[in-house]
Amino acid sequence: MVLYDLISRNIKIKRRTFVALGCISGLANALVLALINNVAENISDINRENHILYYLVLFSLTITIYGLTQQRLMTKAARTVERAIAGLRVELFECVRYTELSTLEKIGKERIFNTLSKELQTISQSAQLFVIIGQSITLVFFTSLYIAYHSFVAFLVISVLIMLGASIHRLRANEIQKNMQLSFESENMLIQRLSDLLDGFKEVKLSVPRADDLEHEFIADSTRAKKAKTTTQTLFATDFVLSQITFFAATGAMVFIVPMLSNIYTEVVIKVTTASLFLIGPITSIVGGIPIYTTATEAANNVLALENELKQATQRTKQKGARGGSTDMRAFEEIRLEGAYYQHNRPAGDRPFFVGPVDLSIKPGQITFITGGNGSGKTTFIRMLTGLYELQGGQILLNGRSVTSGELDTYRSLFTAVFSDFHLFKQLYGIKVSSEQEIDDWLVFLEMNNKVSVENSQFSTTDLSTGQRKRLALLSTILENRPVYIFDEWAADQDPIFRRKFYEQVLPKLKARGNTVIAITHDDAYFHLADVHLKMVEGQLMEHHTVENEGSPS
Numbered sequence: 001m002v003l004y005d006l007i008s009r010n011i012k013i014k015r016r017t018f019v020a021l022g023c024i025s026g027l028a029n030a031l032v033l034a035l036i037n038n039v040a041e042n043i044s045d046i047n048r049e050n051h052i053l054y055y056l057v058l059f060s061l062t063i064t065i066y067g068l069t070q071q072r073l074m075t076k077a078a079r080t081v082e083r084a085i086a087g088l089r090v091e092l093f094e095c096v097r098y099t100e101l102s103t104l105e106k107i108g109k110e111r112i113f114n115t116l117s118k119e120l121q122t123i124s125q126s127a128q129l130f131v132i133i134g135q136s137i138t139l140v141f142f143t144s145l146y147i148a149y150h151s152f153v154a155f156l157v158i159s160v161l162i163m164l165g166a167s168i169h170r171l172r173a174n175e176i177q178k179n180m181q182l183s184f185e186s187e188n189m190l191i192q193r194l195s196d197l198l199d200g201f202k203e204v205k206l207s208v209p210r211a212d213d214l215e216h217e218f219i220a221d222s223t224r225a226k227k228a229k230t231t232t233q234t235l236f237a238t239d240f241v242l243s244q245i246t247f248f249a250a251t252g253a254m255v256f257i258v259p260m261l262s263n264i265y266t267e268v269v270i271k272v273t274t275a276s277l278f279l280i281g282p283i284t285s286i287v288g289g290i291p292i293y294t295t296a297t298e299a300a301n302n303v304l305a306l307e308n309e310l311k312q313a314t315q316r317t318k319q320k321g322a323r324g325g326s327t328d329m330r331a332f333e334e335i336r337l338e339g340a341y342y343q344h345n346r347p348a349g350d351r352p353f354f355v356g357p358v359d360l361s362i363k364p365g366q367i368t369f370i371t372g373g374n375g376s377g378k379t380t381f382i383r384m385l386t387g388l389y390e391l392q393g394g395q396i397l398l399n400g401r402s403v404t405s406g407e408l409d410t411y412r413s414l415f416t417a418v419f420s421d422f423h424l425f426k427q428l429y430g431i432k433v434s435s436e437q438e439i440d441d442w443l444v445f446l447e448m449n450n451k452v453s454v455e456n457s458q459f460s461t462t463d464l465s466t467g468q469r470k471r472l473a474l475l476s477t478i479l480e481n482r483p484v485y486i487f488d489e490w491a492a493d494q495d496p497i498f499r500r501k502f503y504e505q506v507l508p509k510l511k512a513r514g515n516t517v518i519a520i521t522h523d524d525a526y527f528h529l530a531d532v533h534l535k536m537v538e539g540q541l542m543e544h545h546t547v548e549n550e551g552s553p554s
């Protein structure tokens with residue numbers, strides 16, 4: 001049911017149309033049986049009375065009706081499921097988009113990739129199965145009616161045995177579900193190992209022990225996935241065989257048991273036996289479809305679980321209706337942190353790392369440098385300041401007014417950043433450029449005009465050195481023209497000449513434009529260019545003294 005609920009959540013399923021088409025197709029299918037039985041039984045009479053053409057036309061008509069309704073049913077089901085999947089995909093994308101960074105870090109990108117690709121695909125592949133199972137159930141229903149019409153005892157016997165077969169699967173549903181969950185988790189790990197291999201390809205190529213170890217872990221995860229899947233498939237295979245045996249028992253019962261329980265004629269025995277044999281197709285479809293249905297149900301559970309986790313963090317922001325992108329923040333008078341605090345929880349036994357409490361005031365047009373040792377908390381602090389991490393204590397005041405969690409999206413649109421682990425978007429998403437000339441001028445200024453051009457809001461290439469890619473990331477932020485610029489060790493990958501240009505020309509240009517700059521840097525040769533110089537030591541902002549007597553952290 002969870003699968004049906006997920007699919008029908010956002011789209012209106014025309015249940016009546018499906019039921020009507022299913023009934024017509026199932027009935028047509030059962031009629032084929034009745035016709036064949038009838039013609040076989042009365043073939044000599046039919047031939048004598050020249051009625052064979054009549055039956056042939058009826059037979060052709062029945063299979064035509066079956067073909068048309070079945071085709072329509074399958075197309076409709078595929079369309080419905082694909083529409084639902086398309087909606088779900090966008091919904092999940094939106095959930096990820098609106099979720100908080102800390103939630104994303106907790107969930108892990110492997111699970112998101114796996115759910116958005118494989119799990120949705122599994123659900124999509126189950127579309128035709130719904131039709132086949134639904135239609136098979138209809139067929140079993142009509143054939144059972146046909147049997148009941150000829151012998152109620154035969155109907156009872158076959159019903160009991162079919163129910164017995166169905167209950168075999170239910171008995172082991174929990175074990176199947178447990179193994180499926182195990183294989184989903186192992187597959188998430190496999191994606192992580194594969195990312196390690198691809199993202200860290202160079203490092204892996206350089207170290208045989210690392211490559212061996214990685215492969216060893218990959219094989220272990222793969223074996224775990226294989227075991228879980230094999231166990232599931234074995235359970236399904238056993239179920240299938242047991243169900244088939246039950247079914248053969250039902251057919252056998254038609255000739256061995258039913259005549260003993262009731263006084264029926266030979267031709268009735270033949271009819272109910274033929275009918276029960278006719279059930280083999282639909283029952284095989286139903287039993288054979290159970291693994292796909294169960295896999296799809298499990299996939300639906302995984303989609304829902306991920307969505308719930310994402311929504312818990314997202315709902316609050318969305319409900320309050322704040323959307324950063326739609327608000328154009330061009331100016332601020334002061335950003336003030338009061339007692340700002342954030343704590344990273346770490347595995348049991350490890351001491352949590354916290355930054356704060358931080359008290360700080362940032363004024364427009366100020367250039368602030370932040371220095372500090374590795375792991376001292378600079379990046380965490382920047383994430384707190386920019387609203388990427390929601391504060392666990394204290395508050396952010398924008399122009400004297402406290403920023404609520406619902407306003408974080410709007411608040412975040414004050415900032416643009418090139419992080420140390422920056423991502424260069426090939427397309428300039430969400431950036432409106434006033435003129436092509438502006439881009440060309442900046443490309444010349446950043447000494448990138450001979451390497452890259454921008455056409456249709458896209459960089460002609462991003463296959464560049466890290467330093468060059470960083471210059472393009474810088475260009476993107478410049479074109480965004482947000483009030484506050486964050487640079488996390490931006491100049492670290494630049495040659496000395498461009499490094500100088502960054503500190504002595506880019507930063508002053510931004511300042512002249514009225515932009516505020518907060519840069520994490522260790523380039524002590526340029527410390528004198530900062531208005532404010534802060535130092536992070538073990539999560540505490542220290543030695544925050546002014547450099548040129550302009551602006552000071554409070």
Ligand SMILES: Nc1ncnc2c1ncn2[C@@H]1O[C@H](COP(=O)(O)OP(=O)(O)OP(=O)(O)O)[C@@H](O)[C@H]1O
Nearest residue numbers: 105344345346353373374375376377378379380381
């Ligand atoms: N997502 C996280 N979960 C748990 N701990 C984290 C997380 N991110 C950072 N930390 C821990 O917080 C501490 C501070 O990390 P942070 O990245 O803020 O330091 P940093 O000063 O920017 O370091 P670096 O100069 O090396 O980039 C580190 O000890 C790190 O292990």
